[in-house]
Amino acid sequence: MTFPxxxxxxxxxxxxxxxxxxxxxxxxxxxxxxxxxxxxxxxPIRNGQYRFVFAQNGIEALRxxxxxxxxxxxxxxxxxxxxxxxxxxxxxxxVNPNIRSIIIxxxxxxxNIRTAMNRGAFDFVTKPLDFKDLRHxxxxxxRNLVEWREALASRDQLVMLQNELDLASKIQLSILxxxxxTHELYQVHAHMEPARNVGGxxxxxxxxxxxxxxxxxxxxxxxxxxxxxxxMSSRTLxxxxxxxxxxxxxxxADVNDLLYADNETTMFVTIFYAVYxxxxxxxxxxxxxHNPPLIIHSDGSSDxxxxxxxxxxxxxxxxxxxxxxxxxxPGDTALLYTDGVTEAMNADSEEFGTDxxxxxxxxxxxxxxxxxxxxxxxxxxxxxxxxxQSDDITCLAISRAQK
Numbered sequence: 001m002t003f004p005x006x007x008x009x010x011x012x013x014x015x016x017x018x019x020x021x022x023x024x025x026x027x028x029x030x031x032x033x034x035x036x037x038x039x040x041x042x043x044p045i046r047n048g049q050y051r052f053v054f055a056q057n058g059i060e061a062l063r064x065x066x067x068x069x070x071x072x073x074x075x076x077x078x079x080x081x082x083x084x085x086x087x088x089x090x091x092x093x094x095v096n097p098n099i100r101s102i103i104i105x106x107x108x109x110x111x112n113i114r115t116a117m118n119r120g121a122f123d124f125v126t127k128p129l130d131f132k133d134l135r136h137x138x139x140x141x142x143r144n145l146v147e148w149r150e151a152l153a154s155r156d157q158l159v160m161l162q163n164e165l166d167l168a169s170k171i172q173l174s175i176l177x178x179x180x181x182t183h184e185l186y187q188v189h190a191h192m193e194p195a196r197n198v199g200g201x202x203x204x205x206x207x208x209x210x211x212x213x214x215x216x217x218x219x220x221x222x223x224x225x226x227x228x229x230x231x232m233s234s235r236t237l238x239x240x241x242x243x244x245x246x247x248x249x250x251x252x253a254d255v256n257d258l259l260y261a262d263n264e265t266t267m268f269v270t271i272f273y274a275v276y277x278x279x280x281x282x283x284x285x286x287x288x289x290h291n292p293p294l295i296i297h298s299d300g301s302s303d304x305x306x307x308x309x310x311x312x313x314x315x316x317x318x319x320x321x322x323x324x325x326x327x328x329x330p331g332d333t334a335l336l337y338t339d340g341v342t343e344a345m346n347a348d349s350e351e352f353g354t355d356x357x358x359x360x361x362x363x364x365x366x367x368x369x370x371x372x373x374x375x376x377x378x379x380x381x382x383x384x385x386x387x388x389q390s391d392d393i394t395c396l397a398i399s400r401a402q403k
Contacts, residue, residue, distance in 0.1 A: 021051040022142050023068070027061040027076035027088065028054075028104065040131040050138075058083025058091070065095045073141060074101045075134075078112050086112065089119040098152075100145045102137055104129070110244040114258075117236055126243065133207070136179060144174040175232060177205050180369075181213065185278040187369035188215065190396035193377065193389070200227035200269065201338050201392035202235045206242045211278055214242045217336040217396050218271040219290065221312070230267045234259060234313070238271065248273045248286035249323030252313060256288070256321075259314040268314040272336055281328040281400050286321045288313045291339055294357060296372065298331030298402065300365035302358045333372050333399040340393035344380045352383050372397035 026037060034054045044050045053068065055061040057080045065071055074092060078085040085103055092099060103116040107126040116124060122141050125134050147170045173194065180188050190203040200220025208214055216238055220227045237255045246254065251273060259269070272293060274285035285293075285305070289312035292305040308322045328334060337357075344352040360379045366372040373395045380393060 021048050022072045023051045023053065023070055024073045024075060024138065025061060025064055025068075025071045026052055026054050027056070027058065027074060027080065027085065029056045029077070029080045041135070044135070057081055058085065058088035061088055062091055062095055065092065065099075069096060071096065071099065072145060073138065074099060075104065075138070076101065077104045078106075078109075078116070086115055086119060089116060089121060093120065098149070100141050102141055108244050110240060113240050113243070114237075117240060123236075124240070136177075140175065140177075147174050175235065176202060180205055181207065183211075183278055185401050186213075186276070187399045187401070188213065188397070189369035189373055190217075190394070191373050191377070192392060192394040194392050195340070195389045200231035200234075200267075201340065201394040202231050203336070203394055203396045204235060204239055205396075206239055208242065208275065209245060212275050213278070213398075214273065214275050215336065215396055215398055216242075216271060216273045217290065217338060217394055218269050219338045219340075219392070219394070220269045221267050226265055227267065230265065230269065233262075234269045234271070238273070242273075247323055248275060248284055249321040252286045252288045252310070252321040253319060256313040256319050257317055260317045263314050268312040270312045274334070274336075276328075276334075276398055278400075281330075281332075282325055283328060283334060283398075284323060284325045286310060286323045288321060291337060291342065293337070294335040294354075295326070295328070296333040296335060296361050296366060297329070298365060300361045300363065302361055304354070328398075328400040330400055330403045333366055333369065333397055335372055335376070336396040336398075337376070338392060338394040340389075340391035341376060341380055341395065343391065344384050344393070345387055345390065346383050347385055347387055352380055356383065366397075366399070369397040369399040372399065 037052060041050060053064060055064050059082050076085040076088055089101060092101060100122045101120060103121040103124045105113050105124055105126055113124055122144065123137050125137050176192060188205055190205065192201055192203060202218050204216045206214035218234060220231045220234065237258050241251050241254050252271060270290040271288040272285065272290040274283045276283045287308055287310040289310055292307055294302050294304055296302045308324050310321045311319055342352055342354055342357060360375050364375065366375060376395050377393065
């Protein structure tokens, strides 16, 4: 998968809009959608965050984009008369190259979703529309757009590599979830602290059918802007494939093949991906060369998941990934993390290691998913002291509620 390159002329870039209202073009031929959006989004409209305009097909949308150059975001259905959403995605850059797009697709329509991502869509939502998810997707996309505009506006002043890496870090962080699902049966929370030099860690929490959730933590090889871009591609492919309902093993195999097909940089990514059932506590998982998660019990004892093999993604075509499962008991927490935790160094060049990771919880069993992450970050920072962070530190915790 490739991402559209930034336009070469600074004068084509509209000044950063960081306060709103953001102008959003919704393209859909369903007549009931316009009043429904205006009703469900009435609060951000009244607050001056959003301003909506509407079109019923791709041809009408292109006319609107040409006559209203201040549009920030296009939210488009795929199936429409006269010009469909996929064709519209191809045409948008010729009218306004500095715009973001979200595609609306039928649930599980992976072929069209992948095509849309390859044609420049930043993200997608599925039908029937969940307006809370739509709002989060719009906000995440607009955050990325603001960071991108700020990067373009200031790029002539970026005379030092560190400034460029800092901007890439902001873009990297803008695509990660910052709000997490709440449920009486479980908690989930994740956090990433990037190193000074941009790396490629990411995490994701994906709502699936039957109230299942997909959770992932990953780490891209290398550092810098190329790793950050490879991370964005990996995260998009992972999310898109997960929505299709594949099991963890098949999902990693499919994402591996997609990454390998377009991997001119020869980068690779380690990924741990699991699907969790809140009702039963079962967690089905597969591992693509990543650190094994730590299962923390309610008494503070813990065990690492057994290694089940699996190679990092993007190295070779046609790889297979073994799938396994465990049951989280009431009060258990699964901690997914990257090697920025265990390989953090102190002034004596010692690594934090897995023993110290387990020791965190022996005297202080975590009471929530967020507290699990907080305890890890506190311990790693206390261990490293004044030593500069050399790698991204990422944790995702999922906790099964006590009975």
